[in-house]
Each structure stands twice: as structure tokens, then as C-alpha cells.
Amino acid sequence: MTANDTPPNPVIDFGAHFAAPAMPRDQAEAWVRARVQAAGTSFVWGLKLLSAPRRQAMFAVYAFCREIDDIADEPGPLDARRAALAEWRAEIARLYAGKAVTHPIALALAEPIRDFSLSQSEFLALIDGMEMDLLDALQGPDWPTLELYCRRVAGAVGVLTLEVLDERDANARELAVTLGEALQLTNILRDRTEDAARGRLYLPANLLQEAGIEDRSAAAVLRHPDLHKVCDSLAALALARFARSRELIRRCRRKPKTAIVMMEVYWRQLLRMQAAGWQVGGDSVKLSKGSKLWVALRYGLL
Template sequence: MTVETADSRDPGAHPGEIAGKSGTTFYWPMLLLPKPKRNAMFAIYAFCRQVDDIVDEPGSIDEKRAALAAWREQIRSLYLGGAPTGPVAVALADAIARYHLPRGELEAVIDGMAMDLGTPLRAPSLDTFKVYCRRVAGAVGLLVIRVFDRAEPDTEAFALAVGDALQMTNILRDLEEDARIGRLYLPRELLIRAGITATDPAEVLRHPGLAKVCDTLADMAEARFAEADRLLADWPRRRLWAARAMMMLYRRTLTRLRARGWRDIGQRPRLTKSEKAWITFRCLLGQPPAR
């Protein structure tokens, strides 16, 4: 899983510091939350960063498996009343207690990261792709919805829809970066429909059929954004304002990816700090801007 760059490997780093230095699109929506919610969101974000870095950074497979296993044990211990180790685990323990975060979703995030261990994911089947998105993004959505609001069928469906849309946008944004480390998350069925039988990332990115694949995946992401919109329609505009801001920021990224096209994929569209802040404040006030 590719996420925005941050050095979260320092075991003494605090969650707020990790989020602040990351350049994450989500920083402003997290920052403007009330302090308990802000701290919980920083904890969840820092946990995801740390387990992601375990897989992405240099090291042997055995070392990485051991590090993920250590996080599994830390999660298990937190739910049994054990003492947390390090600032991220301390903050996560507080978030678990305060917002009743489900253990299974934290473990699902680790399971998703583990899918990139050993042989990198390359043109996974659509079923495997959906499992991956559910673990690395849907699980996060089901955690943060408890911080933002509460867990009920509609809010959980919203969280899963947004998670899918954000992860698909990430994949489209990071095609070249992922290819450099041997990964290709584009589903095999979409490649075959576009006449691409290769699974080597560099070869796929050079193929003239790439644009068709990316357009199809962008359509899938947009459909999940539309589903999230449908669920939001009946709620007050300030309800889930932070999630709404996160969704709007990523939807703009998807729009700009499509406008840029799929030839010069090394040019990643970026939102300015002022744009991120403006969208976030508008959502906080219950006046979200037009897409």
C-alpha cells in the first residue's frame, strides 16, 4: 500500500508529529476535530503509517513478518488490558477505550499490509483486489467512523464506500511509484479487457491500453464516491463534516488525475495547503463547496 511519505519509523515519534510531518491530505480535517477525536485520529493514522512502513521500507521478509507480528501482539495485548509500548500504542489504547474500536478492524489493516509481503501484488484478480481494499481502506473507514460519529448500518456503508473510493484514487495516483517497487494493483480482469496480458508493472505502464484500464478504475472509484454522496444526502451537512472534507479532497484529486490523463503518470496532481484548508473549513461550517 502506498501512502503519503512520512518518516514514522522512529519508535519515539508521537502520533501528532507523524501526521503533521507526513503531508497527508487528511491533516486539516484531523487537526480541526475536538481534541479527543483529533488524538484518536492521529493515533489511527500513525498506526497505519507504521505498519505500512514496515512493509515498504528496506529489510528482509523475516524481519518484516516479525515486525507485523509484534504489532499483532501489541493489539492483542491492548484488548486484554496489557501495557502499550511506545507513544503510538499509548494513543491507540486511549482511542480503543474511548471509541470502542473493534479489534478485528485493526487486525484487518495488518492483514492488508501483509498482502504486500514477499511477492508483491501484481495484477491481482478482482476478488483479491476487493479484499485488499477492504483491509487497507475499508477497515480504516470502519475505525474512524466510530471516532467521527457512530457505527450503524448507514454510517458503516458510507465508511466502506469512501474507503474504496480513496484507495482506488491512491492506486491511480501512485502507479509509477508502485511500479518502481514491483507492485501493480490494477485488477487482472480490467487489464485483460484492455488487451493487456502482461503483469510486469513497467510493461503494463507502457502499454497503449493502460488508459482504458485507468478510466475503468476511475469510474469504479467515482461510483463509490456517488454511493457515499447518496448516503450523505439525508444527513445534516455538519454531520460527518471531517469525513465529507476528506472525501471532497480526494475526489478533487481523482478529477485532476482524469484531466491530466494516463500518459505522463509521473506528474502527480497536488492540492495546495490553502485549498485543503479552505475545503475543510467550508465542510466544518456545514457549507461544503461544489465539487
């Protein structure tokens, strides 16, 4: 495989890279960069001023997140997807034990794990979060279950990001979890139609009950005339977490610019949806390249 090859669709064969011979590290890193860039994510805008080693570390972390997220989200036999997540658990264990790994993302993670002392528990938390999706544990979940899910799938990313940035004090760790929850709640509001198409309903049970929504099937909830009440309440929780994140950023010994840009991009998406009365979502509220460039300039990344 050359550095310019497009990463394969993980649905075709979840375990292909685990069985294949390991590629050279530079090719693995190129594969990872292609994986991230193909996702067209806002994430890349937060990496402009990082040193090359930290930037490559973040590419590897994000590629890992995308890979296991695809395993949970894309069509494919349930047993195969569970097996793929189990194989990732084993691959992470091999990485931390200093044993040979074969997946290009694992190869690209090896050096960042060593150089930045990334926490094994956070990679495993991410896998735990994906397993919650596969087990259908999030069909109008109670609030503690949704909080746990946010901690696993978003808070873990935040912790790993701040570890790469060498921000490890108590304020930074709280920021990782709090901002991660704000971003994930925004995702839930933005992607509610896409999630419903997969039969998933992340909106919390207590808010559905308060709005008088009894039928908890995802499609029925999206059609309910009082859905806006649920969205308003969840948005208020997200905005409170954005506000707390701003306080924590002010306390950090160094301003985590990558986290700031992500916060500003998602906060603006949330405000767009709220201003439109929740009539928009998905790609329609994502910021244009010009808007992302403005955010990057405004917060000192370019």
C-alpha cells in the same frame, strides 16, 4: 525521548519500540502527533473541528496506519518486516487484554480504544492488508482480491474513523467501506509509478485483459499504449463509489465532516488525473495548501 524528537525511521529497527521501556503517555501522544505531521498528509485537514480527545484519537489511528504501511513499503529484510507485523498483532492483543504495551503508538491508542470502543478487528484487518503486500498477493489481482485489499487497508480506516466520530449505524458502516474503496482506487491510479518501482501492480486483472495487456509485469503495464483504457475503467468504478458515498453521507444522522473533506480532496485528485489523460500522477495531482484550505472552508471545517 522528548516530545519534539523526530520519530525514528522504522526501517532502521522495526522492533526498537517494542523492546524499549514505555514512555509517559503525554510523550507518546506528542510522538504520534509528530509522526502524523511529518507525513504531510491531507488527513490533518479533516480534523480541525474535532474535540481534543477525538482529534488525538485520530492522530493515533493514522499513526498506526502509517507505521504498518511503512513496514510493508520501505526497504528492509522481508523476515524482519513480517516479524514486525506479527509483533503489532501481539501489541494490539495486549492493548485489548489490558496488558502493558511499549510502542508509543500503542500507548496513544489505549485511551481512544477505551473511550470510543474502537474495534480490534479493524486494526487486525489493517495488518492483514499489509501482509497481502508482503506476500506479493497483488500482482494484477482479480477483482475480489482487490476488493478485499481495499476493505482491509482503507475500509478499516473508515470504520475506525466513524467509530471515533460516534457514527455507528448501517449507513455509516457502508459509507466507511464504500468511501474507503473510492479513496484506495484513487491511490492506485495516482501512485501507479511509485508502486511499479516496488514491483507492485494493483490494477485488476480483468481490466488489463479487457485492454489487451498480456505482459503483467508492472513496468511493462506502465509502458503499454492502452494503459489509459485500464485507468478509465478503474476511474469509473471509483467515481461510482464516490457517488454512492455522497448518497450515504446525506443519510447519516450527523454529517461526518472529516470523511467529507477526505472525499472531496481525493475526488478532485481523480478528476485532475482523468482530465490530463492519465499523464500525471503522484505529487503532481495532490492539492496545494490553498486548495485544501478552500475545501476545508467550503465544507465547514474552518
